[in-house]
Amino acid sequence: MEEERPRVRPPKDWAGGLPAVGHALEIAHRQMGVARTVRTLLRVNQKNGFDCPGCAWPEGEHRSPAEFCENGAKAVAEEATTRRVGPEFFAAHPIDDLATRSDHWLGQQGRLTEPMHKPPGSAHYRPIGWAAAFRLIAEELRALGSPDEAVFYTSGRTSNEAAFAYQLLVRRFGTNNLPDCSNMCHESSGAALTETLGIGKGTVSLEDLHRAELIFVVGQNPGTNHPRMLTALERAKRAGARIVAVNPLPEAGLLRFKNPQRPSGLGRGTPLADRFLQIRLNGDMALFQALSHLLLDTADRAFIEEHTHGFAEWERHVRDLDWERVLEATGLSRAELEETAREVRAAGSVVVCWAMGLTQHRNAVATIREVVNFLLLRGNVGRPGAGVCPVRGHSNVQGDRTMGIYEKPPAAFLDALEKEFGFQPPRHHGLDTVEAIRAMRDGRVKVFFGMGGNFVRATPDSAVTEAALRRTRLTVQVSTKLNRSHAVCGEHALILPALGRTERDPGGYVTVEDSMGLVHASTGRLAPASPHLLPEVAIVCRLARELFGEDPHVPWADFERDYGVIRDRIARVVPGFEDFNARAPEGFALPNAPRDERRFPTATGRANFTVNELEVLRVPPGRLLLQTVRSHDQYNTTIYGLDDRYRGIKAGRRVVFVHPDDLAERGLADGEVVDLVSEWPDGERRAEGFRTVAYPTARGCCAAYFPETNVLVPLDSVAETSNTPTSKSVVVRLDRRSPGGG
Ligand SMILES: Nc1nc2c(c(=O)[nH]1)N[C@H]1C(S)=C(S)[C@@H](COP(=O)(O)OP(=O)(O)OC[C@H]3O[C@@H](n4cnc5c(=O)[nH]c(N)nc54)[C@H](O)[C@@H]3O)O[C@H]1N2
Ligand SMILES: Nc1nc2c(c(=O)[nH]1)N[C@H]1C(S)=C(S)[C@@H](COP(=O)(O)OP(=O)(O)OC[C@H]3O[C@@H](n4cnc5c(=O)[nH]c(N)nc54)[C@H](O)[C@@H]3O)O[C@H]1N2
Numbered sequence: 001m002e003e004e005r006p007r008v009r010p011p012k013d014w015a016g017g018l019p020a021v022g023h024a025l026e027i028a029h030r031q032m033g034v035a036r037t038v039r040t041l042l043r044v045n046q047k048n049g050f051d052c053p054g055c056a057w058p059e060g061e062h063r064s065p066a067e068f069c070e071n072g073a074k075a076v077a078e079e080a081t082t083r084r085v086g087p088e089f090f091a092a093h094p095i096d097d098l099a100t101r102s103d104h105w106l107g108q109q110g111r112l113t114e115p116m117h118k119p120p121g122s123a124h125y126r127p128i129g130w131a132a133a134f135r136l137i138a139e140e141l142r143a144l145g146s147p148d149e150a151v152f153y154t155s156g157r158t159s160n161e162a163a164f165a166y167q168l169l170v171r172r173f174g175t176n177n178l179p180d181c182s183n184m185c186h187e188s189s190g191a192a193l194t195e196t197l198g199i200g201k202g203t204v205s206l207e208d209l210h211r212a213e214l215i216f217v218v219g220q221n222p223g224t225n226h227p228r229m230l231t232a233l234e235r236a237k238r239a240g241a242r243i244v245a246v247n248p249l250p251e252a253g254l255l256r257f258k259n260p261q262r263p264s265g266l267g268r269g270t271p272l273a274d275r276f277l278q279i280r281l282n283g284d285m286a287l288f289q290a291l292s293h294l295l296l297d298t299a300d301r302a303f304i305e306e307h308t309h310g311f312a313e314w315e316r317h318v319r320d321l322d323w324e325r326v327l328e329a330t331g332l333s334r335a336e337l338e339e340t341a342r343e344v345r346a347a348g349s350v351v352v353c354w355a356m357g358l359t360q361h362r363n364a365v366a367t368i369r370e371v372v373n374f375l376l377l378r379g380n381v382g383r384p385g386a387g388v389c390p391v392r393g394h395s396n397v398q399g400d401r402t403m404g405i406y407e408k409p410p411a412a413f414l415d416a417l418e419k420e421f422g423f424q425p426p427r428h429h430g431l432d433t434v435e436a437i438r439a440m441r442d443g444r445v446k447v448f449f450g451m452g453g454n455f456v457r458a459t460p461d462s463a464v465t466e467a468a469l470r471r472t473r474l475t476v477q478v479s480t481k482l483n484r485s486h487a488v489c490g491e492h493a494l495i496l497p498a499l500g501r502t503e504r505d506p507g508g509y510v511t512v513e514d515s516m517g518l519v520h521a522s523t524g525r526l527a528p529a530s531p532h533l534l535p536e537v538a539i540v541c542r543l544a545r546e547l548f549g550e551d552p553h554v555p556w557a558d559f560e561r562d563y564g565v566i567r568d569r570i571a572r573v574v575p576g577f578e579d580f581n582a583r584a585p586e587g588f589a590l591p592n593a594p595r596d597e598r599r600f601p602t603a604t605g606r607a608n609f610t611v612n613e614l615e616v617l618r619v620p621p622g623r624l625l626l627q628t629v630r631s632h633d634q635y636n637t638t639i640y641g642l643d644d645r646y647r648g649i650k651a652g653r654r655v656v657f658v659h660p661d662d663l664a665e666r667g668l669a670d671g672e673v674v675d676l677v678s679e680w681p682d683g684e685r686r687a688e689g690f691r692t693v694a695y696p697t698a699r700g701c702c703a704a705y706f707p708e709t710n711v712l713v714p715l716d717s718v719a720e721t722s723n724t725p726t727s728k729s730v731v732v733r734l735d736r737r738s739p740g741g742g
C-alpha cells in the first residue's frame with residue numbers, strides 16, 4: 001500500500017472558481033497531454049459531442065460553449081488517458097500482487113487493452129481471443145443447474161442501447177438476476193416515490209428548479225458530486241429563490257459558489273445557502289415531520305381533496321409530534337425549525353433535492369416518504385417550481401432502469417418484452433446486490449458477470465464480499481480500467497475491455513437519460529484506446545450468439561451492426577420512446593405523469609400520504625455514527641488523487657472527521673491515529689490506521705471515505721424495503737493505536 005501522510009488545513013467555505021479550473025486541467029494534462037485535453041474537453045456535453053460520464057445532472061437547453069465542470073473534466077480525463085494496461089503489465093504483475101495495491105494505484109495504470117483470462121490455479125492473467133472468451137462464458141453458463149445460478153451486475157454508465165440488449169440477453173437466458181449500482185444508491189428513492197407518487201423518478205425539470213422559490217438541498221454534496229448543479233442553484237438564487245442546506249457537514253459547495261464560467265462569478269462568489277441546518281446523521285425524518293407539524297394549518301385542501309389519499313391519518317400522526325425526540329434526532333433547536341417552517345410558509349413553490357445522505361440509512365425509504373408528505377401538504381408536487389428531485393449519481397443509472405435493468409421487473413415490462421420478442425421471460429424476481437453477495441457466499445450463485453463498475457469495492461462488508469466472489473466458478477468484468485474486482489476473482493476470471501463513451505463506436509451514437517428524464521444522444525469521437533476493444537453492445541450480442549446460436553427471437557447481429565435497430569425495439573417495448581430514432585438526435589423528455597398532469601399512477605390512483613413512525617437512532621455510549629462519503633478527488637471507487645480540497649485534506653485518504661468535543665470526550669486529539677471498529681451482532685469489523693481530523697461536523701457523528709471504510713458496513717445492515725446498505729449510518733468506536741503502530 002502507498003505511504004499516506006495526510007496534511008490538514010481548515011475547510012473551505014466556497015466551491016468552484018479558478019482553482020477548480022486549474023486543478024482539472026492539471027489532472028487532464030497528466031493523463032492525456034495538451035492537444036488531447038483541449039480536443040476532448042471541448043466535446044463534453046455539446047450537441048454532437050458525448051455525454052459527460054461524470055454525473056447525471058441535466059445539461060439544460062442552452063449549453064455554453066465550454067460547459068466547464070472540474071469533476072466532469074477529471075472523469076473524462078480518466079477515460080481518455082493515454083496510459084495503457086496491456087498483456088506485458090499482467091505478465092509483470094501476478095494477481096496476488098494486484099490484490100495488495102491501492103485503488104488509486106490500480107486506477108492510475110491506465111486503460112485496459114485486450115481481453116485477459118485467468119485459468120484455474122494460474123497466478124497471472126493471460127491474453128485470450130474474444131471468440132474463446134465468449135465460448136468460455138457460454139460453456140460455464142450452460143453448465144449451471146439453473147439460470148438463477150448466475151448474476152449479471154450493471155454499473156450506471158452503460159448506455160440505453162447496451163442496457164436494453166443486456167437485460168434481453170439475461171432474460172432470454174432465463175433469469176432476472178440483474179442487480180445494479182442503484183441497489184446501493186437511489187433504490188430507496190425509487191421505492192418511496194413509486195409507492196407515494198407512482199413514479200420511481202423525480203418530478204422536476206431544470207426549469208422548475210430555476211423558478212422555485214425555496215430549494216432544500218438535503219444529504220448532498222453538489223460542489224463535489226454534481227458541480228453543474230451549482231450553476232442551477234446560482235440561477236435560481238438570482239431569480240430570488242432561497243436555499244436551505246441540510247447536512248451534518250458544512251460542505252463548501254453549499255455555502256458559496258464562484259462560477260468559473262463568468263468572470264464576475266469569481267471574486268467573492270454567490271452565497272448559496274440562506275440557511276444551513278447542521279443536522280445529525282439520520283435526523284431528516286424528524287426534521288420533515290416537525291416542519292409538516294408546524295405547517296398543518298397551511299394545508300392545500302383543494303389539492304389534497306382532489307389528488308391525494310391518506311391525509312387524515314397522516315395529519316393525526318403528525319399533529320401528535322414528540323418534540324423531545326425531534327430535537328434529539330436532529331440535534332437542531334426548536335427555534336431553527338420554527339424559522340425554517342416560516343420560510344416554507346412564505347414560499348409559493350418548494351423543491352426538495354437529495355442524494356446519498358437520505359438513501360443510505362435503515363429508515364431511508366420512510367424518510368423519503370416523509371419528504372413526499374411534506375411536499376404534498378402544500379401541494380408542492382406537479383406544478384411549476386415545485387416537486388421532488390432525487391439527484392442521480394452515475395450518468396445513465398436512471399436510463400438503465402428505464403431499459404429494464406431491474407431484478408424486480410414490473411409485469412407490464414415483461415409482457416411487452418414477450419409480445420415483441422416472442423419468448424417467455426422469467427417472471428420470478430431476481431437477486432439484488434446484497435442478495436447476490438449472500439448467494440455467492442453460500443454457493444448458490446456460481447457465475448458473476450459485471451457490466452462495468454467495481455463490484456468488490458462498491459459493495460459493503462469487503463471481507464465477506466471478497467470471500468463470496470472467490471468462491472465462484474467464473475467472474476467476468478467488462479471494464480475500461482483496472483480495479484480491485486479484477487484482483488478478487490473466481491476459479492476462472494475474464495477481463496473484457498470495453499470502449500468508453502468518449503470513443504468512436506462502430507454501431508453509431510448511443511443514448512442516455514439524465515436525472516430529470518431527458519433522453520439524448522452521445523457520440524464518441526476519440527480513437528479507441530486499443531484496436532482490440534469492443535463496444536458493450538457488441539460484447540452482449542456476441543455472447544448472445546455464442547449462447548443461443550441462431551436465435552429466432554432476437555436479431556443480435558443486426559443489433560451489433562446498427563444501434564438504430566435496438567432503438568426501434570426499445571420504441572415498441574418501453575413507454576415514452578415512440579419514434580425513438582427520429583427524436584434521439586434532438587433529445588426529448590420522457591413523460592412524467594405527476595409532473596405533466598398531476599396524475600399519480602399508484603395503487604390508490606392518487607398521491608399517497610404515508611404514516612412513518614419516528615425513531616431516534618441512538619448510539620451506545622462512547623460510540624459515534626459514521627457516514628462514508630466521497631472526497632473531491634474520486635469517482636466512486638476510482639481515486640483520482642489523494643486530496644480533498646474543499647475539506648482541507650492533502651495527500652491522504654485515511655482520515656476520520658470528528659467534532660472536536662467528541663474527540664476530547666474520548667481523550668483524543670487532532671492528528672492521532674485510530675482504528676475504526678464497527679460493532680454488529682455477528683462480530684466486529686476493523687479498518688486500521690485513520691488520522692483523526694477535528695472538524696465542524698454535527699456532534700456524535702463522524703465521516704470517513706468510501707471505499708476504504710466499506711469493510712465496516714455489515715452486509716445485513718440494510719435499509720428496510722430497498723435493501724440498500726446503510727453506508728451513512730454505521731455505529732463505530734475509535735480505538736487508539738498504541739504508539740509504534742501496534
Ligand atoms: N466527482 C464525483 N461525482 C460523483 C460521484 C463521485 O464519486 N465523484 N459519484 C456519483 C454517484 S454514483 C452518486 S450516487 C452521487 C453521490 O452524491 P452525494 O450524495 O453528494 O455523495 P456523498 O459523498 O455520498 O455525500 C453525501 C452527502 O450527504 C451528507 N449526509 C450524510 N448523511 C446524512 C444524513 O443523514 N442527513 C443529511 N441531511 N445529510 C447527510 C454528507 O455529509 C454529504 O454531504 O454523486 C455522483 N457524482
Ligand atoms: N460505503 C459506501 N459504499 C458505496 C457508496 C457510499 O456512499 N458509501 N455509494 C454507492 C453508490 S451511490 C454507487 S452508485 C456504487 C458505485 O458502484 P460501481 O458503479 O460498481 O463503481 P464505480 O466505482 O463507479 O465503477 C468504476 C469502474 O467502472 C468501470 N467503467 C468506467 N466506465 C466504464 C464504461 O463506460 N464501461 C464499462 N464497461 N466499464 C466502465 C471502470 O473499470 C472502473 O474501474 O457504490 C456504492 N457504494
Ligand SMILES: [Mo]
Pocket residue numbers: 181184185186392393394
Ligand atoms: Mo450512486
